[in-house]
Amino acid sequence: MVVKCESRVSGKVMVVKRIKKMPSVSGDASDEDEAGADQGFPVRYLREACLLRACNHPNVMKLEFVTYHEGQIELFSEFVGLNVEDYISSLSDEYFTRNKQKHEWVLQLGRYFMKQVLKGIDYCHSIGILLRDVKPRNFLISSDGTLKLTGFVLARFSLLPEEPLTQQVVTLSYRAPEIILGGTYPVYTAPVDIWSAGCTFAEMITGRTLFEGDSEIGQLLKIFKLLGTPSDCNKSFCFEVPSYIELLPQWQPQSLSERLEGLCDEGVDLLSRMLLYHPCSRITARDALKHPYFQGDHSLMKT
């Protein structure tokens, strides 16, 4: 439950996230005492609270403080009203097709927001945080147009993941192929956030989810349909992929600029670098910020 509140001491308006504790999932069903028993501070929120506390950047949401009394957990953070998902759904189809001027405006805003998305991700990666849940809903827009990265429940501090991590991360539509193909314990790192950021980017420009699969395999098919089925998968992904991939239809890569109508060539180039199959050749957040797409003065003009 999320509530808006105002501090009596500082007069600061904050958002309180009140966490209802979930019964333990891993609890052994045969053991009635333990199933659903209180496991203390939930793991996800423990990580969210600790990682947000470690962050200090204008594009990352500031967690003011945490209270934990009588089993009730509350996270207090700065107040930001709107998120990028709301923003995207507020754009009607008319913006994208009929009204040229408004379409231009959407493209400009897309660039303006994308730069901040990448700045937030760059910061997190530079302090060793892997986000694992980058998506429009997790970017809040403050009243002065600053984007704030949030949603750290799946994040973890992971410098050099020589050990496998869990597969159950990243909302399906934004999940990178190496996680889908990696089996039960895939090894992955920072590039998965860039893939998600690329999907977010496309969504801000077109107003539609780029890859909307209904299952893991469906997701993979959607990705291959647009970007082409890789001819040599082991080489494309640089690790052993499941053999079923051989059975998938062979698609040719489609033109990204057609899919992202109106986006300038630099933008399309950046997106294609963010959506490379090989995690290592995928552009990093830092290089993306140096991309020609962001060069020059793109501050928003008042209309």
Add this chain to the structure above:
Amino acid sequence: PSITNVELPDPFDIDSNDTGNQFAVTEYLSDIHRMLRDNEERCIIDHTYMNRQPDINARMRVILNDWLIEVHLKFKLRQETLYLCFQLIDRFLERNTVPRQSLQLVGVTGLMLASKYEEIYPPEIRDYVYICDNAYTRDQILKMEQTMLDKLNYTLSLPTCWSWMKRFAKAAHKENDLEFFHLLSY
């Protein structure tokens, strides 16, 4: 001892060999380690804190740590978890007076917090109750978790010995030398 003020000279650029290795995130490594060095000062523990503890002493801490190593082994947890656990316990004991009979409670709760933070599948509370031979109840552990989180100010992401060990082993080009690592861990 702090190495905070020592700038690693560039000839020791030990990461450039990793260029092209997808898991090394070469570009960010120097940033990450700078951040770890900056944060190191925040986790320096006053080694004399035991003198201020009226009811416990250094010997008990050693026994506690030995016991935690055994538990850690039995639960098959990650290395990081153990070192984080030690750090959390020391940081807590540095600032808070703990009676003798609660020392093990602090220890087991520290292990629980560290596992929650590091592990994919952390052990459950009943496992901790069992491992303490029912010396503490589930409620006591839950309550200690609250206290510890509060006192540690929700800061669990400070560098531990393990972060440095991995780094130094790499600098010595011994990262794949298991024997060297075991010796280092000792």
